[in-house]
Amino acid sequence: MFNKASKKVKPVIARNTKELAKVMGLDPADAVEWELRYSLTRKIIETAESNHLTVTQIAKAAKTSRARVTNILKGDSQGISIDVLLRILGATGQTIKISYTRAA
Numbered sequence: 001m002f003n004k005a006s007k008k009v010k011p012v013i014a015r016n017t018k019e020l021a022k023v024m025g026l027d028p029a030d031a032v033e034w035e036l037r038y039s040l041t042r043k044i045i046e047t048a049e050s051n052h053l054t055v056t057q058i059a060k061a062a063k064t065s066r067a068r069v070t071n072i073l074k075g076d077s078q079g080i081s082i083d084v085l086l087r088i089l090g091a092t093g094q095t096i097k098i099s100y101t102r103a104a
Contacts, residue, residue, distance in 0.1 A: 033082075040085040041077040047092040048073060061091035 014020035017031035048058060055073065059066040068080055069088065077085060089096065 036082065037077050037085065040082070040089055041072055041075060043094060044072055044085065044089050044092060045075065047089070047094055051092065053092060058088060058091050062088040064088060 012023050014023050017034045018028060021028055021031040021034075044058075047053070055066050055069045059069045062069070062084075064084060064087065068084065071077065072080065072085070072088060086096065
């Protein structure tokens with residue numbers, strides 16, 4: 001049961017990863033990593049689907065486990081290093097172009 005005298009919780013709205021990191025009291029660098037990780041994961045999923053690549057094909061080409069590839073294709077790349085994501089992206093036939101912008 002809820003206590004009527006308890007305080008109401010005010011929802012927090014974060015419009016992007018930088019705001020989310022700030023609200024959570026995390027370093028802005030965490031937001032940059034989240035954005036990179038999300039972008040790599042989405043591109044791997046898109047490329048695998050459009051080229052009809054199997055988990056086994058990707059895992060073999062990237063020299064990684066099928067379990068890792070399966071998790072990534074489900075959108076879960078937590079616990080998987082950025083270098084492995086890059087290797088898997090390369091195994092799907094993609095290259096990457098990096099650009100830098102000054103943080104606000």
